[in-house]
Amino acid sequence: MDGHTKSSSTLDAVLARQEADFDAALARYDQLLRIQSISTDPAYKDECLKAAQSLADELKGLGFDARVAPAIGHPFVVAHHEGATADAPHVLFYGHYDVQPVDPLELWEADPFEPEIKTRADGSKYIRARGAADDKGQLRTFIEACRAWKEETGSLPCKVTIFFEGEEESGSPSLEPWLTEHGEEIKADFALVCDTNMWDRKTPAITASLRGMTAGEVTLKAASRDLHSGLYGGAARNPITLLTQILGDLHDETGRVTLPGFYDGVEDVPAPVLEQWKALNFSESRFLGDIGLSVPAGEEGRMVLEQIWTRPTAEINGIKGGYTGEGFKTVIPAEASAKISFRLVPGQDPEKVWKAFEAHVTSRLPADCEAVFARRDTGAPALSVDVTNPALQACLEALRDEWETEPALMGCGGSIPIVGDFKRHLGMDTILAGFGLEDDNIHSPNEKYELESFRKGIRSWARILDRLAE
Template sequence: MASLDNVLSNLDRNLDTSVERLKALLRIPSISTDPAFAADCRAAAEWLVADLLDLGFDASVRETAGHPMVIAHHTGAGADAPHVLFYGHYDVQPVDPVDLWDNAPFDPQIVTMPDGSKRITGRGSADDKGQLMTFVEACRAYIAETGTLPCRVTIFLEGEEESGSPSLIPFLEENREELSAGVALICDTNMWDRTTPAISTGLRGLVGEEVVVSAASMDLHSGYYGGAAANPIHILAKILAELHDEDGRVTLPGFYDAVRDLPADVREIWNNLGFSEQEFLGGVGLSIPAGEKGRSVLEQTWSRPTAEVNGIEGGYTGQGFKTVIPAQARAKVSFRLVFDQDPQVVRQTFREFVKARIPADCRVEFHEHGGSGAIQLPFDSPLLTVARKALSDEWPNPAVMIGMGGSIPVVGEFRKRLSMPSLLIGFGHGDDRIHSPNEKYEMTSFHHGQRSWARVLHALAQADVD
């Protein structure tokens, strides 16, 4: 334990210098979606490689068809030590509108709040440069104090996460053997609250579909043809309404076949989180939970599948009024998936559901908008037990296991292509304003995030859960 204590003390002593390193990385405007910043994305990758080389990693910039990847390896305690892969991304979102920022987006500042707490501001501070540097700093302190790392460590930093990751899958396929490890560590998530760390045990999958219903060969005058001609908006609206029953359940045949109920002990943990459904909905001007009856809001958003209409269009939608029966209507529909639901099965079932409700003289076409399976770490996984204990030793409150309503596609790709489970441990907060002006990262997150990763690495090495 003495070596871990020394590592933690090192992180405390060198917090200020670690902040300066983070500031240097934050000053690089690595906006991946805008070609004008391609050179800056490369500069960020090269900065990280130089830093990792300085720590003793075998690190390099790897070319892709888009922005480069960063890959680094450290042999750690030797061939018999557990092997972990750490994933993060160095690219950031655009900064518009610039006039809403209190400081320049790429001029990071340490801001002291009225309560005395401190935060670092700037684009990428929370998503994901501040988060990924917590892991790098933990490695730095471990190497400084012990001469090595307790685990074999591979670091994989992407440069296109904020622009759809077009190079990710080809890169994983080409480098499957090199990137395979016992577990992936992903630091792109949040804590439960400011004093309670969290491990995200599940991510919902996603299916996106655009449906286009066509009827007449042209838009029609609703006086001449109204009542006689099929109206695509009527047809589409009826189909969309039939996607749910009166209890809020999705009506697609077999939709729930692969959906498991939440274990009782996990439901009890979630019930004891102090989550307020009233505050959650009240914050967006609502008050009555929708969705499946008999399910809590946390169950609905973390462990239950959904079908949502994300957009609908047809006919005249401009200013004023136009009495027209449109020739076409379209809608965008997304499904959030859980456990073992198959995205392709759900997609095909939805298409058959729609086709069966289209009149004989009308037509329907579909446009696919992505799909990925859900991720669910077994609730009794030894990885969870080890990581939860390590995090609980660092923070005032014990770590909790939570779900995530959204999707992180790379987690699914790690499981699908590398057969590798993932531990999602992040230190962000819901008010970090990621993707928005005035993005920030709490100094407590940056400091204790470093210490947390040191504890997790130590615990994984001791438990040997490779």
């Protein structure tokens, strides 16, 4: 019997073990969901500790060297398990056990911490509870995959480190200090993160790129005080007018950002990837129609998926100045301000982009006006994973085998800070593969997770560990 046949036979047994244990896996999932691990509210500190301890104890029972690791705030769970062979790859799996607050409580169909399995008319089922998808259901898929391997074979095919955070939903204040002091303990060949979605209910996905960001505020100051527009209108500079003119100059008529050097280092998406995205049958009209729009407003000649996943942007997120209360006040304000953010792609330097914005503003200032800048986000660079990376290819193959369809290689328009932290502190690339859906209502009332996502998520991770070991 050759090695591949032996591996396939073992994997089949592991998957059969997982199927036989599925009801027990649901019960363990239910128990974790009942813990009210809301990280933002100090009243739930003990519940967060309870969730961390519960996970650490479970991992110990599976043969991991696991502990609750103290932090400035809520603790981490750190666990290690050797692989079946000395040369097995070492993977780090990340998830978070904390959840969002449940407000507004009155919009929930039932108690957010009393999980309930619901069945639709078509027979499909989902579990409703806070944290069902984000991130307790997602992290449990990996734990259950490890359990199936351990119970069937007595070991894991890869060397595995697990790292669970308890403050992801509250800005991760303890993460940076912990990684600075203890990061080497969890360093691996690469990281696996499950806090992402599938493309649709039948199509799994790997998120291969994340946009970065830098952001801040600009305030334009003119007169020494607010002025009566009847006495000073026409003679005094209006900073609101000036600010809107300057911000309007950020884009040209084709939607491109006009900052000098803004596109330096920005590369076009490879043609094969664009072709794959076209094959996803993404409906631009539906995407925009769902928010009451119909015409794409980004760079001309770019498909919407390209715009939101792999193109840089300059956005005005807020603007204020003058009198904005009820009624009317004929005032020329002394100052006006705006909040600005830039979504960045690989090849762009956050510091360079922000400096270019400052120069854009100051070069357009007339006499008697001053600009004051406040950097609110010093900038996270964009990240991407080489699509030819053998580990990523192994994950794609495993997902293809389980879901019997071609996985989507997606981009993400937002940022996932942990991915940047792993790259910056530990030099590790991250593969993002999760099984959530857009309609899971994460952060909202009646959050849910599909039972099919849970079941096939477990099977997917079992296959991924097998493929990575090969």
